[in-house]
């Protein structure tokens with residue numbers, strides 16, 4: 356089994372106690388338990404503390420512009436559906452700068468896992484409010500307190516037809532690992548919003564706060580019930596942990612591409628006629 360760790364010691368730029376460490380462990384263990392090879396896995400990320408994740412795991416990765424992880428992930432999956440593709444980043448990166456991609460790529464149902472480290476703040480740029488920051492939270496920029504109601508990623512994802520919607524908490528790494536495994540193996544778009552403390556810039560939503568404000572979905576919870584999932588997602592007084600919703604058997608973005616209708620071979624492996632490409636580009 357591959358361990359997804361680099362041979363040389365890593366200089367990880369996260370603060371001691373940051374929730375990103377546990378998410379890294381959960382992701383590595385999920386990849387191991389799914390018996391994936393590092394060559395089979397690609398992580399696409401943008402900018403931020405969370406978005407540094409692929410630099411600390413021995414897989415293929417693309418680290419691009421702030422908020423642009425999703426379109427890259429979708430394109431990679433379309434070019435080579437054999438790969439396991441994960442888009443990963445923070446709440447600011449994915450719901451703020453990348454908000455437009457968050458909305459429109461859900462509608463495509465690409466077969467990717469979308470892991471969002473939600474610390475309810477912009478960590479890398481020192482604590483400004485993010486879309487998920489609580490109303491009235493004071494920050495170095497929002498000195499009188501955040502004026503807006505927080506963005507609700509789970510309700511938005513459900514309303515746009517996401518086929519897998521889950522919430523995890525980095526303080527429960529074993530459960531986070533299990534949810535990540537399910538997201539990776541789900542056929543279609545899978546959102547995992549992962550609460551985690553930013554111990555340096557968010558003194559409100561700390562480890563204790565998450566523990567006190569989250570609860571586990573019951574063992575008999577029916578994840579196929581859309582209305583119940585929406586009800587859970589809209590409850591912003593108490594935060595449900597687990598898989599809120601899953602719909603199986605929906606066609607994925609890649610499966611519907613005309614290029615795969617009569618030929619399953621990944622387009623990345625097909626012969627290209629460079630003269631035709633050059634002709635097309637010169638039009």
Ligand SMILES: Cc1ncc(C[n+]2csc(CCOP(=O)(O)OP(=O)(O)O)c2C)c(N)n1
Nearest residue numbers: 403404405421445446447448476477478479
């Ligand atoms: C287009 C653009 N706008 C702003 C920035 C500055 N910037 C870099 S990281 C970041 C916030 C990252 O916050 P989040 O995605 O929540 O991740 P965290 O660092 O908390 O993990 C911002 C605003 C940028 N790099 N590019």
Ligand code: SF4
Nearest residue numbers: 370373404478553554
């Ligand atoms: S600033 Fe916050 S999110 Fe960034 S590494 Fe430190 S604790 Fe983690």
